[in-house]
Amino acid sequence: MAESGEAIIRLENIVKRFGGAQALSGASLAVARGSIHGLVGQNGAGKSTLIKLIAGLHRADGGAVEIDGKSYDRLTPHLAEELGIHFIHQDRLLVPTFTVGEALFLGREPRIPGTPFLDRAAMRRRSAEILERYFGVSLPHSALIAELSAAEKQIVQITRALIADPKVLVFDEPTAALVRREADLLFQLIRRLSAEGVTILYISHYLGEIVDLCDTVTVLRNGRDVATLPVAETSAAKIGALMVNRDIGELYPKSDVTPGEVILQVDDLVLAGRYEAVSFSLRRGEVLGLTGLVGSGAKEVVRTRFGLDRPTGGTGSIKGETVFSADPAAATERRLALVPEDRRSDGVALDLSVTENTTLASLGRFSHGLINRGAERRQTEDLVQRLQIKTDGVDALVKTLSGGNQQKVAIAKWLSRQSEIYLLDEPTVGVDIAAKVEIYRLIGELAERGAGVLVLSSDIEELLGVTDRLLVLFRGRVTRQFISSETSPDQVLADVTGAYETLLHAG
Amino acid sequence: MLVDVPYIPATALEVEAQRAFEPARTSPAFARRLAALALRGGALAVFLGVLIVFSVTAPFFLTVGNIGNVLGQSAISGVLAIGLTIVIIAGGSNVVTGGIDLSLAANMGLSAAVYASLAQAGHGDGVAVLGALVTGLAIGAVNAAAITLAGIVPLLATLAVMNVVAGLELVLTQNTVVPASSEFLSALSAGGPLGIPVLAYILLGFTLVVAAIVQYTPLGLRLYAVGAFPDAARAAGLPVRSFVAGSFLASGLCGGLAGILSVSYLSGSTTGAGDMLLPVVVTALLGTVFSRRLVPTITGTLLSALFVGFLVNGFQLLNISSTLVSGVQGLLILLVVSATTLLGRKENA
Numbered sequence: 050m051a052e053s054g055e056a057i058i059r060l061e062n063i064v065k066r067f068g069g070a071q072a073l074s075g076a077s078l079a080v081a082r083g084s085i086h087g088l089v090g091q092n093g094a095g096k097s098t099l100i101k102l103i104a105g106l107h108r109a110d111g112g113a114v115e116i117d118g119k120s121y122d123r124l125t126p127h128l129a130e131e132l133g134i135h136f137i138h139q140d141r142l143l144v145p146t147f148t149v150g151e152a153l154f155l156g157r158e159p160r161i162p163g164t165p166f167l168d169r170a171a172m173r174r175r176s177a178e179i180l181e182r183y184f185g186v187s188l189p190h191s192a193l194i195a196e197l198s199a200a201e202k203q204i205v206q207i208t209r210a211l212i213a214d215p216k217v218l219v220f221d222e223p224t225a226a227l228v229r230r231e232a233d234l235l236f237q238l239i240r241r242l243s244a245e246g247v248t249i250l251y252i253s254h255y256l257g258e259i260v261d262l263c264d265t266v267t268v269l270r271n272g273r274d275v276a277t278l279p280v281a282e283t284s285a286a287k288i289g290a291l292m293v294n295r296d297i298g299e300l301y302p303k304s305d306v307t308p309g310e311v312i313l314q315v316d317d318l319v320l321a322g323r324y325e326a327v328s329f330s331l332r333r334g335e336v337l338g339l340t341g342l343v344g345s346g347a348k349e350v351v352r353t354r355f356g357l358d359r360p361t362g363g364t365g366s367i368k369g370e371t372v373f374s375a376d377p378a379a380a381t382e383r384r385l386a387l388v389p390e391d392r393r394s395d396g397v398a399l400d401l402s403v404t405e406n407t408t409l410a411s412l413g414r415f416s417h418g419l420i421n422r423g424a425e426r427r428q429t430e431d432l433v434q435r436l437q438i439k440t441d442g443v444d445a446l447v448k449t450l451s452g453g454n455q456q457k458v459a460i461a462k463w464l465s466r467q468s469e470i471y472l473l474d475e476p477t478v479g480v481d482i483a484a485k486v487e488i489y490r491l492i493g494e495l496a497e498r499g500a501g502v503l504v505l506s507s508d509i510e511e512l513l514g515v516t517d518r519l520l521v522l523f524r525g526r527v528t529r530q531f532i533s534s535e536t537s538p539d540q541v542l543a544d545v546t547g548a549y550e551t552l553l554h555a556g
Numbered sequence: 557m558l559v560d561v562p563y564i565p566a567t568a569l570e571v572e573a574q575r576a577f578e579p580a581r582t583s584p585a586f587a588r589r590l591a592a593l594a595l596r597g598g599a600l601a602v603f604l605g606v607l608i609v610f611s612v613t614a615p616f617f618l619t620v621g622n623i624g625n626v627l628g629q630s631a632i633s634g635v636l637a638i639g640l641t642i643v644i645i646a647g648g649s650n651v652v653t654g655g656i657d658l659s660l661a662a663n664m665g666l667s668a669a670v671y672a673s674l675a676q677a678g679h680g681d682g683v684a685v686l687g688a689l690v691t692g693l694a695i696g697a698v699n700a701a702a703i704t705l706a707g708i709v710p711l712l713a714t715l716a717v718m719n720v721v722a723g724l725e726l727v728l729t730q731n732t733v734v735p736a737s738s739e740f741l742s743a744l745s746a747g748g749p750l751g752i753p754v755l756a757y758i759l760l761g762f763t764l765v766v767a768a769i770v771q772y773t774p775l776g777l778r779l780y781a782v783g784a785f786p787d788a789a790r791a792a793g794l795p796v797r798s799f800v801a802g803s804f805l806a807s808g809l810c811g812g813l814a815g816i817l818s819v820s821y822l823s824g825s826t827t828g829a830g831d832m833l834l835p836v837v838v839t840a841l842l843g844t845v846f847s848r849r850l851v852p853t854i855t856g857t858l859l860s861a862l863f864v865g866f867l868v869n870g871f872q873l874l875n876i877s878s879t880l881v882s883g884v885q886g887l888l889i890l891l892v893v894s895a896t897t898l899l900g901r902k903e904n905a
Contacts, residue, residue, distance in 0.1 A: 127793050142788040144781045146849045155781050156792035158774035166772045193849060 057082040057117055057217060057248050058103065058134075064111035065098055072098040074272040075112070080217070085239065085249040087259035087280070090269030090292060096252055099269070100221055103250075104136055105129045117216075133216030137223050141202040143209075145195035149188050150176040153209050179208055183238060200231040207238070218242065219250040224258060236262055256285040268292055292483075301489055301514030308517070309333030311369075312501040313470050315354070318363035323349040324525035327363070331470065331501040336492060338512040338533065339505045340545055341522035348390075350522070351472050351505050355387040356380040367470065381410060383470075386463030388456070390475040396459035399448035403440050404429040406447050406458050411466040432461040437487060453477075453484020460491060471495055471502045477511060489515050509538045509545065521545055592850050595895055599845040603863050610870035617873055624752030630865035631755035632814050632821060633832060634858060636660045637839035638766055639810025641857045644840055645770065646803035647710055648783040649852060651893055655783060655800070657807045658714040659695060660814075660836055662721040665829025667691045667815025669725050672734035672825040681740040688819075689812040695721055696808015700801035722830060735824035744820035755817060759858075762813070767854035779803065780851065838885045839864050841892050 056079040065073040073095045080086045090096045101107045102114070105124035114121050116132050143152045150172035159168040159175070173190045180186055184204050194202060203223065210218055220239070224232040239262060243249055253259055259266055260280055267277045268291040276291050313331040318324070324346030331337050341347035352358050354365070356377045364371055367383050377387070389395035397406050407429045408415055415425045429443045436457045440450055447458055456476060463471065473492070477485045492515050495502050506512050512519055512533070519531040521544040529544040611618040640657050647655015671688040675681070695717065702713035748754040770776035781789040782799040789796050819825065839861045846856035868881050 126790070130793055136791070138791065142785070142791040144785045144788050146780070146784050146851050151777060155777065155788075156794060158777055160774065165774075166768070167774055167777060 055082060055118065056080055056115070058250070059115040060099070060102070060112065061115070062112040063099070063102065063109045063114070065095075065102065065107060066110050072272055073102075073109075076269060076272060076274050077112075078267055078274060079277070080248060080250055081265065082248055083243065083246055084264045085243050085251060085262055087263035087266035088250060088252045088269065089254075089256065089259055089266060089288060094269040094292070095272040096269055097221070098272075100136070100219060100250075100252065103129065103134060103219065130213070133214075135210035135213055135215040135218055137203075137207050137210055137218065137220045141199070141206050143194045143202055143205060145193065147194050148173075148190065149180075149192060149194070149197075149205055150190060152194050152205055153179070153212060155209075157213070176208075179212060180204070183208060183211060184234065203231075203235075207235075211242075215247060217248045217250065219252070221252050222254065223251075224253065224255065232258075256288050259288065260285050301511075306334040306496050308335040309499060313354075313365075313367055313503075315365045316363055318350070318353065318365060319361050320346075320349055320353055320358055321361045323358075324522065327522075327527055329520055329527070331503060333469075333499045333501055334496050335518070336496050336502045336504060336516045338516035338519035339503060339522065340507060340509060340512055340519065340541070342507075342545060345522040345545075346525040347505055347522040348474065351387070351474055351503065354380075354503070355385060355472055357387075381466060381468070384466075384468045385470045385472065386410075386466065386468035387472045388459050388463070388474060388476060390478060392452075392455055392459050397447045397455050397462075399455075400446060402444045402446055403433065403438065403450070403458055404443045407432055407443075407461045407465050410462050414465075428465055429461075432464055436461055436464075436491060451480075451484065453480035453488065456480055456484070456488060457491070460488075469500050471500055473502065473504045473506075475506055476504065477506070477508065485511075509541045513538060513541065592848075595845055595850070596848070599842075603859070606863070606867060606870070610866065610873070614870055614873035617870060621751055622869065622873075624747075624750070624756055626862065626865040626869045627756030627759060628753030628821075629755075629869065630861045631753075631759040632664070632817050633835050633839060633864070634759045634861035635762055635810050635814040635817060636664060636832065636836045637843070637857050637861050638763065638854055639807035639814075640836055640840040641843060641852045641854060642766070642770065642779070642810075643710070643803045643807045644783070644852045646779050646783045646800050648786075649844065652711060653709055655803065656710050656714060656837075657699060657804065658711070658833065658837075659699060659718040659721055660807060660811050661829050661832035662718045662725065663692055663695045663808060663811030664814040664818055664832060665826070666695070666721050666725040666728070667812040668818045668822075668829070669729045669734060669815075669825040671816055671819045672736040673728060675736040675738060675819075676734055681738050684736075685740075685816060688815045689809060692808045692810070692812020692815060693805060694808070695811060696805040699808065700804040703804065704797045704801045718830075718833075725825075725827075725829070729825055729827070731827055733824050733826060736819050737823055741820040741823065744817065745823070755821065758817065759861075763854060763858045767858075770854050784851070834882060834885050834889075835864055835868075838888050841889055845892060845895070 058078065058080040060076065060078045062075045062077055063073050064075060076095055076099060078088070078099065088096055088099070098107060102109055103124065105126045105128060108123055114124060116124075116134070121128070144155065147155070150169065153176045154172050159171045160166060161168045177187060177190060180188060186201075186204065188197065188201060188205075194205065197205070207223075223235060236258075239249055239251070251259070251263055260283075263280050265277060266280050266283070266288060268275050268288060270292060278288075309332055311330045312333050315330070316328050318327045327346070327350055329337065339347050339350065349358060353360050356379060367385070370383075380387075393399060398409065401409070404425055408425045412420065415421050415428070426443060432438070433440060433443060438450070438457045438461065439454050447455055450458065460471075460473075460476075471492075476488055476492070480488065489511075492502055492504065504512060504516060513531075513536055514533075516533045519533050519536065519541065520527050521529040521531070521541060523544065529541075531541060607618075616622050640660055643655040643657045645655070649655075667688040670691045671684045674684040674687045679687075699710075699714055699717055702708050702717065703710050706713075708716075744754055744758070746754055748757050770779065778789065778794050779799055781792065782794060782796050786796050789799075818829075840852065840857055842860035842863065843857035844850055844852045846859045847853045864885070867884065868878075871878065871881055
């Protein structure tokens with residue numbers, strides 16, 4: 050638990066404007082010495098602006114900054130470092146062509162005593178020692194950063210900060226690239242550092258992490274701090290509610306739709322080596338969930354259905370017509386829409402405007418030789434309003450939108466195409482809670498309008514919240530079907546991980 | 557109800573996911589290493605192959621006198637290429653947006669002209685040397701200002717400066733050769749111990765000093781960081797712009813030094829300095845294939861300067877037209893740049 054010591058970092062009524070937009074409007078933050086302090090907020094709440102202010106990368110337009118009891122008019126990156134504040138950035142800022150030792154010691158390189166030359170032997174030795182001490186890992190000393198995994202790079206980045214003997218360590222979404230085992234290792238380390246007296250400021254989307262790890266949490270919303278609470282007196286749900294200012298019960302708005310006729314039917318679909326004998330049907334107005342581990346074949350089923358892979362067996366029909374061609378163009382022709390997982394590379398064209406993205410799949414409707422810009426605009430404005438896409442206008446480039454809004458543009462593209470069957474692949478990965486809720490509502494609306502929606506997700510709670518039925522794939526087979534409203538996440542998880550099957554075999 | 561669902565049930569998913577990705581993760585890195593190894597091995601093999609072909613076909617090619625000759629002849633382009641290498645290290649090796657100094661050859665021409673003019677006007681070698689170095693440094697300063705203060709990409713900035721400098725040289729020399737001779741200049745162009753020209757020793761000595769700084773001091777390491785990943789350098793508290801500006805000052809100084817060597821080699825200024833640009837760029841770019849990490853290095857640049865020198869020398873011994881040399885050099889640029897770009901792309905994938 051945090052001792053109620055004095056604040057090592059104190060920000061009061063910080064105001065920061067970028068052009069016309071106010072990123073911070075009177076935000077305050079006080080981090081007690083020796084505590085693990087969580088900072089949460091949706092995308093755009095002002096978290097990163099606040100952090101960059103502490104890092105000395107931005108200068109506040111108003112308010113007071115106090116570090117260690119002394120007030121500072123202007124922080125620079127160098128000054129922040131001198132004050133003992135170090136940052137683990139979300140992007141791993143390591144030179145790809147450097148060895149681990151070089152990356153660790155860049156900026157404070159050991160020299161061979163009495164010469165101006167680098168002591169590479171000492172760099173190797175000390176980096177091996179430090180990595181062993183803090184993480185219990187050893188990396189090949191000749192390995193270049195470019196050859197390391199994301200987690201290993203993260204470890205190097207953290208170690209870099211540790212070498213400087215920091216007083217305050219700021220973690221900005223450190224687990225984004227880590228698998229659970231590595232994240233656990235990171236949490237152990239953070240607790241150990243905290244026990245050694247290092248103050249931790251921890252920023253994360255994952256409220257579970259905040260609750261597990263932090264003593265105190267500050268919630269930012271719309272550029273202001275709405276609450277600072279001891280974690281022991283709150284819960285993830287309460288923190289989430291503070292972030293969105295919305296009752297969590299509304300998280301999964303589920304509308305009652307009576308399913309209509311079968312719109313998509315799949316029988317005994319096989320893709321050799323990936324999955325076998327997959328059968329399911331999707332009705333109008335129905336939301337069907339699909340889940341499974343990586344390699345279970347769930348993702349491949351969706352890909353095949355959209356025509357990205359050619360199945361090796363089985364039949365499928367759309368609206369009663371038997372078709373199966375490995376041709377996405379033919380699929381869209383049949384009103385099939387795929388919203389891919391990696392929206393930045395597959396879902397939207399980042400350098401095109403919202404309008405261009407929206408009408409990309411349906412340009413035929415807007416052109417007779419030349420594109421009818423007016424009609425294109427009207428359609429887009431209509432969709433932007435319907436989907437509540439937050440953008441500076443329909444001409445804004447999609448890359449300027451937040452993740453959740455980019456996802457909505459990816460869906461708008463298919464609405465413009467007047468698609469009737471939607472295949473959504475991990476639709477809410479990397480978007481904040483408010484945008485998630487809007488995407489869930491959108492899924493509900495699609496179903497209400499008589500579309501069939503297939504949602505692939507590894508977020509089981511989400512799936513149970515938004516779908517009517519749920520299929521679980523395990524090792525290439527559909528092992529279980531659930532009625533979503535009558536099922537708990539634990540039951541699904543057991544099937545997803547094959548625990549049930551293992552039990553049977555053991556018994 | 558939990559807000560933060562991915563975190564809790566994801567455990568098993570993530571472990572499984574990691575298992576699925578582990579084998580896939582190591583193989584591209586391995587493939588890349590293999591490709592880098594092949595490129596380096598290939599480059600060395602070509603280097604040796606060229607030496608062998610020439611030594612078989614051209615008499616005198618592998619005599620001490622000829623090797624010394626090549627070293628001496630490579631001194632000027634070698635010094636320039638080392639300057640360019642520093643700029644490429646600090647600016648990054650992206651051919652379009654990265655570090656490049658196209659004004660180097662023109663810089664050498666103007667510095668040589670300044671030296672020769674000062675000498676002709678009756679000034680001593682000391683003043684002339686200072687004049688040439690200050691000229692080079694001033695050109696470097698203009699480049700640095702255009703790039704770091706005005707924010708023009710180096711490719712364009714130095715292209716413009718190149719033309720300005722070439723124009724100034726024409727104004728200064730009236731497009732004639734300004735002769736210059738002094739004991740200092742004769743001493744530079746004379747033969748040294750073992751029958752190897754003094755210029756060759758200067759090239760080796762200069763390489764040694766610069767290599768010591770760039771490859772073996774913290775300053776050099778930071779220079780690499782600035783070029784390879786400016787954001788990382790900034791996060792490490794390094795003044796990125798100062799490093800970039802410094803690299804152009806250093807390359808300007810190299811231009812001035814090359815100017816002095818050129819005056820001694822040719823006993824005066826020369827009008828054809830611009831022709832030097834292509835071999836210098838080839839040499840600096842080719843140098844990257846001689847390093848393990850496929851980055852530009854000073855020693856790699858020396859090796860490639862010698863390679864280019866031997867190539868030109870062999871062509872001369874075999875009486876092959878010198879126009880062909882430019883063609884071969886252009887081809888080398890295409891090969892090296894596309895090979896390293898392809899490897900880089902693999903790294904990012």
